[in-house]
Amino acid sequence: MLKVSDRGNSMPESPMRKLVPYAEAAEKNGIHIYHLNIGQPDISSPKKALNAIRNHNIDILSYSPSDGFESYRKKLSHHYSKQNINLLPDDIIVTAGGSEALSFAVSCIFDPGDEVLIPEPYYANYLGFATALGVKVVPIECSINDDFSLPANDKLSSLITPRTKAIILCNPGNPTGRLCNDDELEQIRTLAIKNSLFVISDEVYREFTYDGKIHTSILSLKGLEQYGVLIDSVSKRYSLCGARIGLLASKNKDIMRAAMKFAQSRLSPPTLAQIVAEAALETEDDYFEKVKIEYVKRRNYMVERLNAIPGVKCPIPSGAFYCIAELPINNSDDFCKWMLESFSHKKETVMMAPGSGFYTNKETGLNQVRLAYVLDVKDLSRAMTCLEIGLEKYKAR
Ligand SMILES: Cc1ncc(COP(=O)(O)O)c(C=O)c1O
Structure with a gap:
């Protein structure tokens, strides 16, 4: 059957x-x-971004390199440097949305039976990516009565087992809309370093912070350079959900080598949409x-x-x-x-x-x-x- x-x-x-x-x-x-x-x-969506394909002369709509166009990755590197995030073009792999970047990150870090810590409630597709690879989601329970803040350190440590390989942090958060404060980022930093955990940091909503609050990227935290795996996307930032362009970025060469093999296996990110995403970087503040x-x-x-x-x-x-x-x-x-x-x-x-x-x-x-x-x-x-x-x-x- x-x-x-x-x-x-x-x-x-x-x-x-x-x-x-x-x-x-x-x-x-x-x-x-x-x-x-x-x-x-x-x-x-920003007009400049959409005009980039309207005005583009395309003879052959070909594959792009598996890690994305170099011109785009160079501009991304510059874009991040303005946000205190140090990434070279080679630290970046362009993906089909943040979704593919998440799937690559999970594939690079976990074996079946491994465990991932995720503050809960969490973006539902994290459970999907974990389930697809036989990874167990261990929720870090955060309560609406506490404005979804992270629990104390001893509670966090009690969730770690020999199979825990990483934390997925969504900051600012979907579904809660919560922005981590400095103390919480320090909690994550300490937990990751003490227990050798990767931090998959989903920052697709980075620009959307309110009331004068400022977002800090995991990749700009001291000592986390080798632990952090950044997930990003143009979907929400530039209202370009249909472009399907995102990225995975890390200073960790082992992660990048593994991710590149997953990137090669799916050939390339969307060519046309990379032209749009590259132009979107010129969007005025x-x-x-x-x-x-x-x-x-x-x-x-x-x-x-x-x-x-x-x-x-x-x-x-x-x-x-x-x-x-x-x-x-x-x-x-x-x-x-x-x-x-x-x-x-x-x-x-x-x-x-x-x-x-x-x-x-x-x-x-x-x-x-x-x-x-x-x-x-x-x-x-x-x-x-x-x-x-x-x-x-x-x-x-
Ligand atoms: C937290 C979070 N991460 C990742 C994604 C994936 O977005 P995309 O694949 O469009 O970049 C979304 C989409 O809603 C999201 O909310």
């Missing part, structure tokens, strides 16, 4: 995408859906300033509306464009599905990502949802009204 692998069967579904069939069915019934389930910004002002406006609006709903709790995030909200329900998988299948207000509803998908123990997130504030305030206002009325009707059903 034909049979797919046990690993294939045990791959987790994406909490951001698993309700899509219900959303499609609702749309077919004429319901407008506010998509707060997925981090697809509605911000325009005021693009980010404007984008940040917009996200702060949306964040403030959404978090205020959420906290004004009886029984809802949502800490104010300091980065990225997500928040986790606790709702007065006991099964957010059911609630999010119900909002698409059985509810509408003025022919509108809202799609959210159920919290369970961001936790190893699915019970933990059952009264939580992740919301992305990637729509303008007018749309967010209607989405919040749908949520408010939806919650009342769900409880009364």
Whole structure:
């Protein structure tokens, strides 16, 4: 009998995408859906970046080098130096999105049965990449009541076993929107050096920090140069999700040698999109300033509306464009599905990502949802009204 692998069967579904069939069915019934389930910004991509392919003369759309165009990697090296991150062009491998960089990093570091520490709730696809390679995710439990801060050092140390090979840190965090403070980065630094752990640092939201807070890269922490593996992406930074360009970067030559073999096996990153990404590096700083002002406006609006709903709790995030909200329900998988299948207000509803998908123990997130504030305030206002009325009707059903 034909049979797919046990690993294939045990791959987790994406909490951001698993309700899509219900959303499609609702749309077919004429319901407008506010998509707060997925981090697809509605911000325009920088014109300079898009014009780069409009104006490009291409005769043959050929492969690029496996580690990406040298001209792009050189410019990236310069770009990082301005952010106090010392990377040579050879320390960088361009990938098909941050997703491929994560998959390479996990493949380079872990053998089946190894363990990875991840502050929880975490970006759901980390569990997917780990599961695909037979790696065990050991969650570092962070609580909404503590604003998702890291637990004390003794708690962190108690999670280490002889099979622990790395920590995955998402900073600023998806799904929490939390930015690590200096003390937490020091905790990670000490833990990594003391226990010889790699730190896979997912910094795809690096520019999105608010309230005057500044992001510090793992690669700029003293003593972590050999431990850090940076994951980056143009998807959110320049609103270029469809370009599928990201990168893996490390000063550790062993990691880079191994990663290059994975890069060669998939031949090359997308050629056309590298031209776009290279041009995106010329984006003026005021693009980010404007984008940040917009996200702060949306964040403030959404978090205020959420906290004004009886029984809802949502800490104010300091980065990225997500928040986790606790709702007065006991099964957010059911609630999010119900909002698409059985509810509408003025022919509108809202799609959210159920919290369970961001936790190893699915019970933990059952009264939580992740919301992305990637729509303008007018749309967010209607989405919040749908949520408010939806919650009342769900409880009364
Ligand atoms: C934390 C985090 N890392 C990585 C990715 C992967 O993004 P991409 O493959 O588009 O670069 C995402 C996408 O949402 C993300 O939120």
